[in-house]
Amino acid sequence: MSVKLDGNIFVTGTNRGIGLELVKQLAEKTGVKSHIYACCREPEGTGAEALRQLATQYPGKITIIKLDTSDEDSISAAVHTVSERISDAGLNLLINNAAINKPPIPAALADTGKKDMMDVYETNVAGPFLLTKMFLPLLQRAAEKDSSGEGDKMSCRRSAIINISTLISSMEKCPETFPMAQMYPYRTSKAALNMLTRCQAEDFKSHNILVTAIHPGWVRTAMGGEQAPMTTEDSVLSMLSVMPSLSNKDSGMLLDFEGNRIPW
Template sequence: MLNARSVLVTGSNRGIGLELIRQLLGKSKRPEWVFATCRDPEGPRGQELKGLAAKHHEMKIVPLEATDPSSIQAAATEVTETLQGAGLNLLINNAAIARLSTLESETPEDMSELYKNNTIGPMLVTKAFLPLLRKASQKSPQKGMSCSKAAIVNVSSEGGSITNVLMWDLGHFISYRCSKAALNMLTRCQSLGYSEDEILCIALHPGWVQTDMGSSEAPLTVDASVRAILKTLGHLSEKDNGTFVNWEGSAVPW
């Protein structure tokens, strides 16, 4: 069972990110701190987050632009001050963008922008919050690895699986697929690099979900996807470190 004292979710103003915040706050034993980050909390897309924050003292909205190092550092400083010496147990790198493209229409500009958001962003965010994750791991009495102790969850996609290339017939999304395949490799590297710190690192496919990015035709509701994701995160341990799993915890081929 997931029992993280503190959780941070990027891209939390809509879709899966917003539902993660909502369900974390709805748990009977909710985290002491839920950090909801997004690019523009003051914008129209930040209103639902503000509504949640007004009802839950455990929730803190933190501005974070995942492609801007100074914004990331400012967010890390704010979270560090809020935690007052405690560590961060769970970092969910959820912020991402997608662009419809084919091999013919793909451009260097779009490819660069998607890598910047979907691959480089999670790398920079993780680096900034690594001291807090290490602190959480060191202070935890738990043995081994878990998402309740210290973990990095990179929200990926089976669309980035080189084996499966999910839903090619529905959309080629070249830059999106490439950026998620690269995120998967980053996850593997993180799992090796942070194993001595006992920080669990996972790439997670949330399913094809009914969100702005996923479309209304998707078979999974946001509620069902996130409910299963939180259940899966509660079961992961060191044997899962560096793996690619779906919302139900089943292995996804690289």
């Protein structure tokens, strides 16, 4: 499979799970002109060892950026660092992958407090909101650089925001997914992320910036658990097969890892 993505790519939550696999496959499959900014809270910590190994394996293609998506100052510093590096080139693809779940699954109502709700919302919604807001000038710059012919068509190769969401954010699907895990903070935060996706899609369409939410599947990660049917490799392979095909019709939508629309 050839992933037709290129340019400057910024990915959050990359020290493990889906984020780490995104960096790995993007490094393997994107063009020589691509550069990946891989973000995590503690780049020098033991939890980021696999990410550091990837950066060593692909010298000059991966830059590790310190980022805590729950901290506005950290977000501002990361955006400033990347802005200085990419200058006039612009940012082609922002993947908001970082997310937390509190309290531990099943996160039943009786176990969930106000702090859980606020902490999860801060990371899963406010973080992507601030990142996108601060990166907007660079996303606009990338969109403007490709403004001829097919350039009027939205795409992940040109200028796009991908918000990693979930099937369990769907209100219509809630009756069938709720028994598996109640997860009040996580579900409601991802439903809010979907609305953020929808709002930004409307706001940014005049700039030809694509904004789409994608459900990666039920994946075998620290959050997904060992019983999950999908590996991170298969999930990311599927998502990276879908992303290059996204266009105007997909902006503001919630899709699954195969590109099918999920009802709100």
